[in-house]
Amino acid sequence: MRVLMKGNEALAEAAVRAGCRHFFGYPITPQTELAAYMAKRLPKIDGVFLQAESEIAAINMVLGAAAAGARVMTSSSSPGISLKTEGISYIAGSDLPALIINVQRGGPGLGGIQPSQADYWQATKAPGHGDLHILVFAPNSVQEMVDTVQNAFDLADEYRMPAMILADGMLGQMMEPVTLPDEGEIQLPQKPWATNGHGGNRPRNIANSLYIEAAELEHLVRERFARYAEIEQKHVQVEQIGVDDADFVVVAYGATARVCQAAVRAARAKGIKAGLLRPITLWPFPTQAIAEAANHVQAFLTVEMSMGQMVDDVRLAVNGKVPVAFYGRTGGIIPTPQEVLEQIEKIAEGGQA
Amino acid sequence: MSTQNTTRPDLNAVLAGFGGQGILFMGKAIAYAGLLDGREVSWLPSYGPEMRGGTANCSVCISDEQICSPLVTAPDALVVMNQPSFEKFVDTVKPGGVVVVESSIISAKVTRDDVTVHYVPATTLAEEHGLKGLANIILMGKLLAATGFATRETMADTIAKIVPAKKAHLIPRNIEAVELGFKY
Numbered sequence: 001m002r003v004l005m006k007g008n009e010a011l012a013e014a015a016v017r018a019g020c021r022h023f024f025g026y027p028i029t030p031q032t033e034l035a036a037y038m039a040k041r042l043p044k045i046d047g048v049f050l051q052a053e054s055e056i057a058a059i060n061m062v063l064g065a066a067a068a069g070a071r072v073m074t075s076s077s078s079p080g081i082s083l084k085t086e087g088i089s090y091i092a093g094s095d096l097p098a099l100i101i102n103v104q105r106g107g108p109g110l111g112g113i114q115p116s117q118a119d120y121w122q123a124t125k126a127p128g129h130g131d132l133h134i135l136v137f138a139p140n141s142v143q144e145m146v147d148t149v150q151n152a153f154d155l156a157d158e159y160r161m162p163a164m165i166l167a168d169g170m171l172g173q174m175m176e177p178v179t180l181p182d183e184g185e186i187q188l189p190q191k192p193w194a195t196n197g198h199g200g201n202r203p204r205n206i207a208n209s210l211y212i213e214a215a216e217l218e219h220l221v222r223e224r225f226a227r228y229a230e231i232e233q234k235h236v237q238v239e240q241i242g243v244d245d246a247d248f249v250v251v252a253y254g255a256t257a258r259v260c261q262a263a264v265r266a267a268r269a270k271g272i273k274a275g276l277l278r279p280i281t282l283w284p285f286p287t288q289a290i291a292e293a294a295n296h297v298q299a300f301l302t303v304e305m306s307m308g309q310m311v312d313d314v315r316l317a318v319n320g321k322v323p324v325a326f327y328g329r330t331g332g333i334i335p336t337p338q339e340v341l342e343q344i345e346k347i348a349e350g351g352q353a
Numbered sequence: 354m355s356t357q358n359t360t361r362p363d364l365n366a367v368l369a370g371f372g373g374q375g376i377l378f379m380g381k382a383i384a385y386a387g388l389l390d391g392r393e394v395s396w397l398p399s400y401g402p403e404m405r406g407g408t409a410n411c412s413v414c415i416s417d418e419q420i421c422s423p424l425v426t427a428p429d430a431l432v433v434m435n436q437p438s439f440e441k442f443v444d445t446v447k448p449g450g451v452v453v454v455e456s457s458i459i460s461a462k463v464t465r466d467d468v469t470v471h472y473v474p475a476t477t478l479a480e481e482h483g484l485k486g487l488a489n490i491i492l493m494g495k496l497l498a499a500t501g502f503a504t505r506e507t508m509a510d511t512i513a514k515i516v517p518a519k520k521a522h523l524i525p526r527n528i529e530a531v532e533l534g535f536k537y
Contacts, residue, residue: 004381004388004396030400113400174423175381175396177388262421336426 002177007142007167008033010178011101011149012041015073018150019186020099021047022072024061026054029113030169031077031103055080059087059100066096067207069194071153075101077169078119079110088162089128093209095193095224097156099149100134100164103172106332114332115169117254120309123166124283131221133228135163135235136282138253142176144280150181155235157189159227166282168305170255170334228284237280238289242268246275248347249293251314252303253279256335260303263340272348282310290317299347300324303340305333361390363417364502365425369410369442370434370455375489378515379432380411382493386503386511387415395423408438415502430500432492434458434475451499453492471495473537479530487530494534505535 005013012034015023023038035051042049048065052058058074065072076084081102091098104119106112123136137152139145148165156163195205211217241261243249248267252260257278267274277293279286294300299322302311311326318324327343329335366383370376380396387394398411412425431446433439434455446452448467457474473495475488484491490512497508512527 002388004385004394169400170397170424173398173400175384176420176423177394258420259422259424261419265421334422334424336424337422338426 002179004175005142005178006033006173006175007145008103008172009037010142010146010180011075011165011167011172012037013180014146014149015099015153016041016045016047017181017183017186018071018153019188020071020073020153021045022065022070023047023049023074024052024058024065024072025074025076026052026058026080028077028080030105030115030172031075031080031101034075034101034103034172055083056087059084059091062098062100063087063091063094063096063207066091066098067094067195069191069196071157071188073099073101075103077103077105078107078116079105081119081122085122085126085128087128088134089130089132090209091162092128092132092134093130094207095160096162096207097153097160098162099152099156100162102164102166104166104168106330112332113169115171115255115305115334116330116332117166117168117256117305118307118309118330119166120282120304120306123164124285124313127162127164131225133283134161135159135231136166137163137237138166138280138282139171140254140257140278142171142174142178145171146178146180155231157191159231160193161224161227166254168255169332232284235281236284236286236288238286239276239278239280240289240293241276241278242273243275243277243293243297245273246293247273247298248301248344249275249277249297250301250303250340250344251277251279251290251310253282253310256303256305259335259337260340262337263344266337266341267344267348270345272344274344274348279310285313285317287313287317290314291319294318294321298322301343301347302326303335303343304328305335306330361392361415361501361503364413364415364430364500365428366413366430366432366496367410367425367428367442367445368413368432369408369438370489372409374409374434375486376409376434377411379489379493380413382490382508382511382515383413383496383502384415385515386507389507389510389514390415390503392417393420395420397423397425408435408441410438410442430496430502432496434489434492436461451496453495453499455488455492469499471499473534475534478533478537482529482533484526484530484533487527490527490530491534491537494531495537496534497531498535505531
């Protein structure tokens with residue numbers, strides 16, 4: 001059955017249905033409805049909702065719950081995520097799974113409260129200090145956000161690492177029809193490493209990210225990067241619309257990809273062979289899909305709600321084969337399909353956007 | 354009660370007014386009607402500082418196809434319930450579009466001649482008919498008549514579904530308000 005739900009609330013309900021019973025957070029626009037929904041929902045099903053005294057406290061509570069083996073999440077928006085980065089690094093360094101949701105708003109600083117994609121670099125390059133990656137998902141609809149939640153939790157568990165859903169104010173605030181997964185018992189994976197009670201029947205487990213011996217730390221980081229390499233092989237998600245026969249390919253993710261889809265459609269109606277390549281996972285990034293497209297297209301256009309961040313990864317994937325143009329709006333402005341169409345036309349005419 | 358894959362036109366609407374006039378609820382009702390018809394819908398509210406005392410607005414789309422951009426910048430239908438919204442949005446309406454104006458609050462007239470304008474004194478009508486507080490629903494009735502985004506039957510089903518259970522006694526009055534606007 002399709003119901004009409006706000007993105008923020010749908011993310012929360014999807015988490016509950018994926019077996020999440022622990023939420024720690026701190027309010028911030030445009031994410032607040034997610035926490036508010038959890039505040040109502042979790043106590044009714046023996047879950048824990050806790051509004052911490054700060055984002056830093058909340059992410060460390062997530063670390064604690066994850067160490068104890070709970071399926072746990074937090075959510076925030078850009079400035080709040082910056083505060084959480086220390087904890088995210090500790091969670092990654094302790095090999096613990098957790099889900100973090102970033103409903104992005106304009107930055108830097110307190111910035112604004114309107115939709116933005118200016119945290120791409122943070123999410124994919126430096127979600128905390130140290131050699132690390134986290135899984136980063138960028139759904140483009142309320143339904144895809146719902147479908148992503150369980151997958152994000154499951155992959156986080158499988159690889160023992162944090163996962164992030166990188167949404168934005170538009171996806172969080174909008175309502176769309178959505179089909180939710182059934183509400184049933186979720187069988188969570190065994191977590192033999194969890195620091196929970198065991199009645200003295202096994203050696204104690206320790207969650208730790210401190211390794212004083214350099215050789216030991218290098219070994220551990222290398223072991224983690226071997227896992228990352230496996231993820232890059234197995235878990236890239238990308239949607240390609242009309243890329244096969246395209247002369248010009250627009251690369252965009254999340255809400256911006258929807259705007260671009262309208263522009264690509266309009267370009268096709270005008271006889272321009274345009275296509276859309278939409279990364280659904282930002283880390284791992286669909287490098288190969290872009291490299292393959294680069295073999296037959298004339299140019300790429302990357303569109304973001306930022307001054308240009310993902311475009312770096314697109315250029316690395318294209319590796320100089322063809323030009324990669326960029327168009328962005330920032331500060332909370334959402335590009336219009338008309339603006340993007342104009343950029344596509346400009347490139348099709350041989351000019352550089 | 355509902356039909357799949359209607360041949361109804363797409364709707365890309367902006368609804369705007371003061372916070373408290375029921376703008377967001379009106380948008381939700383329109384989106385819900387599209388949902389009951391089995392169509393694709395989206396509802397996107399403004400959530401900026403303008404909500405504090407100034408204008409509240411939302412974008413609503415209904416289509417048989419996937420909705421690309423839920424943010425409507427060039428609406429084919431506009432409902433305005435206060436002067437600032439009138440000034441902000443009237444020029445954004447696509448040529449050939451529909452404008453529904455709350456004329457008991459807005460005294461200005463649309464000077465464009467490439468849009469169809471309906472002046473509905475909804476607040477006054479609501480008071481005359483004992484429907485105080487339902488000016489938004491009256492205007493939605495007019496929008497329904499002007500654009501045909503759903504059937505009146507679907508709209509009645511929608512009202513029955515989205516009026517909260519605690520306020521179920523208000524369902525007949527809401528339906529009356531839709532009809533009043535529809536026939537105005």
